[in-house]
Amino acid sequence: MDNRLFFPATQRNRHCIGDVLSRIIKTNGLILEIASGSGEHGVVFQKRFPRIIWQTSDPELVHRESISSWINYEDLNTKMPQPIFLDVEKIPWKIPLNLINSLQGIICINMIHVAQWPSTIALFKEAGKLLNKEKFLMLYGPFKIGKQHTSQSNYFFDKSLKMQNSLWGIRNLEEVSAEAKKNDFFLEDIISMPANNFSIIYRKVS
Numbered sequence: 001m002d003n004r005l006f007f008p009a010t011q012r013n014r015h016c017i018g019d020v021l022s023r024i025i026k027t028n029g030l031i032l033e034i035a036s037g038s039g040e041h042g043v044v045f046q047k048r049f050p051r052i053i054w055q056t057s058d059p060e061l062v063h064r065e066s067i068s069s070w071i072n073y074e075d076l077n078t079k080m081p082q083p084i085f086l087d088v089e090k091i092p093w094k095i096p097l098n099l100i101n102s103l104q105g106i107i108c109i110n111m112i113h114v115a116q117w118p119s120t121i122a123l124f125k126e127a128g129k130l131l132n133k134e135k136f137l138m139l140y141g142p143f144k145i146g147k148q149h150t151s152q153s154n155y156f157f158d159k160s161l162k163m164q165n166s167l168w169g170i171r172n173l174e175e176v177s178a179e180a181k182k183n184d185f186f187l188e189d190i191i192s193m194p195a196n197n198f199s200i201i202y203r204k205v206s
Contacts, residue, residue, distance in 0.1 A: 039067030
């Protein structure tokens, strides 16, 4: 059965995100993607970086079924593992030991603004436990800087998010980075991306 989902944002941003990843991904090891959604990012990045293992995850069954369908559709069954259930707020995360041992980084795309703030806290807390020194955590999405929106479109997007759920909204980068620091990460890079988004690279200190 073809359970593939198609997310327009993924179609637009997968290549520019891949370009950022090409700067920081090593030639081998494992990347854990949090809140993988449709799985479109996962299969694109697995094909672009064939020597790494791209491990998708999502708490929603419909998303995991989509990811599996994308893996089958792209004929990646022998290279790419099936998605795992992972809800960032259900800690500790239940990650197989063999995945942890080869983990070189964690990536989270377009999640923290459509989740309540405790999800961001949990993301850094668990990533801080899983990642060793110099490993990275990369976030992608819209951010406020200095508590100010970086564009008028982001201002209206933020209002629309809060209308859907009062606990959602575009996060202030300084507050996100404060959570990173609490969990032994430093802010390595802020990369401006198309459509008023950013790629934020955090690196584990020890």
